[in-house]
Amino acid sequence: MRAARLIKMVLLLQSRPSMTAAELARELEVSERTVTRDAQALSEAGVPVYADRGRAGGYRLIGGYRTRLTGLARSEAEALFLSGVPGALREMGLEDAASAARLKVSAALLPSLRDASRTASQRFHLDAPSWFDEPKTPELLPAVADAVWDDRRIVARYRRRDTEVERELEPYGLVLKAGVWYLCAHVPSSSSDGGGSSSGGGGGGSFRTYRIDRFLAVDADGDRFTRDEEFDLPAYWDEQTERFARSILHAEVVVRLSAEGVRRLPHVVDPVSARDALTAAVGAPDGHGRTTVTLRVESEEVAHTQLTALGAEAEVLAPEGLRERFAADARRLAGLYETP
Numbered sequence: 001m002r003a004a005r006l007i008k009m010v011l012l013l014q015s016r017p018s019m020t021a022a023e024l025a026r027e028l029e030v031s032e033r034t035v036t037r038d039a040q041a042l043s044e045a046g047v048p049v050y051a052d053r054g055r056a057g058g059y060r061l062i063g064g065y066r067t068r069l070t071g072l073a074r075s076e077a078e079a080l081f082l083s084g085v086p087g088a089l090r091e092m093g094l095e096d097a098a099s100a101a102r103l104k105v106s107a108a109l110l111p112s113l114r115d116a117s118r119t120a121s122q123r124f125h126l127d128a129p130s131w132f133d134e135p136k137t138p139e140l141l142p143a144v145a146d147a148v149w150d151d152r153r154i155v156a157r158y159r160r161r162d163t164e165v166e167r168e169l170e171p172y173g174l175v176l177k178a179g180v181w182y183l184c185a186h187v188p189s190s191s192s193d194g195g196g197s198s199s200g201g202g203g204g205g206s207f208r209t210y211r212i213d214r215f216l217a218v219d220a221d222g223d224r225f226t227r228d229e230e231f232d233l234p235a236y237w238d239e240q241t242e243r244f245a246r247s248i249l250h251a252e253v254v255v256r257l258s259a260e261g262v263r264r265l266p267h268v269v270d271p272v273s274a275r276d277a278l279t280a281a282v283g284a285p286d287g288h289g290r291t292t293v294t295l296r297v298e299s300e301e302v303a304h305t306q307l308t309a310l311g312a313e314a315e316v317l318a319p320e321g322l323r324e325r326f327a328a329d330a331r332r333l334a335g336l337y338e339t340p
Helices: 002-015 021-028 032-044 074-082 086-091 095-108 116-123 141-150 233-247 259-268 271-280 300-308 320-337
Strands: 049-052 058-061 154-160 163-177 180-187 197-200 206-211 215-219 251-257 291-297 314-318
Touching: 002 021, 002 032, 002 058, 021 032, 021 058, 032 049, 086 095, 141 154, 141 163, 141 180, 141 215, 163 206, 163 233, 180 233, 233 271, 251 259, 251 300, 259 271, 259 291, 271 291, 291 300, 300 314, 300 320, 314 320
Parallel strands: none
Antiparallel strands: 049 058, 154 163, 154 215, 163 180, 180 206, 197 206, 251 291, 251 314
């Protein structure tokens, strides 16, 4: 435990000019007294940790000291090689850079850990696209990816319904969802439009999401922009996906579910809708062990297709038209399976 903490302390000091005892204590989740003892232990072990005294003092490494990655355990080394997404890196034009980085990391590891890349790839593989879809890499993805890495404004021309729109964008991040690439970008107020899904952004304008395969042209030679350091890409994406899921749910159906139907519901309808319905369900299951829920759906037609997958584990109570459709289905099935 302490050895891992000492390694982390060295790496923290290696990544910054200096750190105060309070900053190190917060990062390492220990007391400042423990930081002082750890710094002394590192110094005694030959790591040149220097303590600056005074109010603005802190700890720093002297003499350009750099540590090799010899403190990695096997599980940590293998996890390191799992952190990339090979297909996504290739599509963004970063395969060569990633390969060079892996070689450098491998060279820095202890000889006993240099097979970590091979052992990790033998055991885990990420295949991002969904089933039965042939993934197509957007031709303009590498140019957009370069702009994202370089914090450089782009001018994008894209399809919006039956028209073409051109906008200046500040590209913040890329998301690969079920084989489809999306750009999360800040649109300055002077260039705001109705394309993509959006949320508010600081300093004017808003953040929007664009499908890159709808881009027709990208000019990535713009000036650099100042990134909002508070922007959290995973949190933004979660918010946008949930907002989109709710935005298409325009109808309601009332369904009585068996225990098995409750278990399977999130697998046949939108998970957000299922979660809301089950959370809002009032009371315990009835005398037959069934739970009644009100489910938001895209349409009665979609609900008919989705809930059919639950078979006898779901009974539609309302609307009446949808209940009659399921009753007609049941009669047809009974006719098909009647004993001659």
